[in-house]
Amino acid sequence: MTVKVKICGLRDAANIAAAAQAGAAYVGFVFFPKSPRNVSLSEAAGLAATVPEGVRRVALTVNADDAFLADLVAQVPLEMLQLHGSESPERVAEVRARFGLPVMKAIGIAEAGDLDKIAPYEAVADQILVDAKPPKGADLPGGNGATFDWDLIAGRQWQTPWMLAGGLTETNVAEALRRTGATQVDLSSAVESAPGVKDPTLIRRFLAAANP
Numbered sequence: 001m002t003v004k005v006k007i008c009g010l011r012d013a014a015n016i017a018a019a020a021q022a023g024a025a026y027v028g029f030v031f032f033p034k035s036p037r038n039v040s041l042s043e044a045a046g047l048a049a050t051v052p053e054g055v056r057r058v059a060l061t062v063n064a065d066d067a068f069l070a071d072l073v074a075q076v077p078l079e080m081l082q083l084h085g086s087e088s089p090e091r092v093a094e095v096r097a098r099f100g101l102p103v104m105k106a107i108g109i110a111e112a113g114d115l116d117k118i119a120p121y122e123a124v125a126d127q128i129l130v131d132a133k134p135p136k137g138a139d140l141p142g143g144n145g146a147t148f149d150w151d152l153i154a155g156r157q158w159q160t161p162w163m164l165a166g167g168l169t170e171t172n173v174a175e176a177l178r179r180t181g182a183t184q185v186d187l188s189s190a191v192e193s194a195p196g197v198k199d200p201t202l203i204r205r206f207l208a209a210a211n212p
């Protein structure tokens with residue numbers, strides 16, 4: 001089975017092309033001003049236009065309001081919204097209904113109890129992103145290159161499609177897949193040469209390691 005890979009936080013056409021050519025199933029654009037990966041709506045619109053057919057374009061937002069989401073979906077061609085803040089299940093359902101796009105809800109995991117947070121979203125989200133909880137004091141709610149204990153989710157089944165994220169690298173992805181049973185993965189930090197700067201060689205190496 002092919003593992004689907006999402007490369008998040010892309011900011012230039014060359015890295016989008018590298019990801020697509022290497023087999024990425026999804027590319028992500030970050031809309032979070034504090035992030036080194038942040039893009040404007042007009043930048044994202046230009047980048048989205050370069051994404052080859054068949055690669056899904058995902059917009060990552062954090063507790064975005066309707067006005068921002070309306071501008072986003074009007075200006076940027078997208079296949080999915082990723083909600084990476086503290087959006088409630090009700091808000092996820094509302095965004096999904098109002099903006100007409102599949103929604104992936106990110107849930108941060110650090111300990112077994114965090115897994116209970118997933119169930120309420122299963123009925124309202126199209127996908128769940130099972131991600132590492134940000135380290136204490138982190139500026140970003142995701143994209144920190146932090147892992148969580150994969151054994152917490154070993155053998156877990158969810159009815160909703162899900163992706164594994166959090167500190168995945170070309171060297172640990174095979175073990176992560178084996179221990180969690182994930183069939184989709186999402187990453188950002190490990191394919192960067194500096195914060196916010198993606199590296200096409202690292203992207204290609206990760207894609208090869210995810211599907212050897």
Ligand SMILES: O=C(O)c1ccccc1NCC(=O)[C@H](O)[C@H](O)COP(=O)(O)O
Pocket residue numbers: 008009030032035036037038060062084129131132140141142143144145146165166167168186187188189190
């Ligand atoms: O990447 C960001 O800057 C970011 C900002 C705000 C919310 C989420 C953000 N990133 C999420 C991701 O890139 C991934 O979905 C995930 O957290 C894995 O990231 P990484 O551990 O860096 O591979």
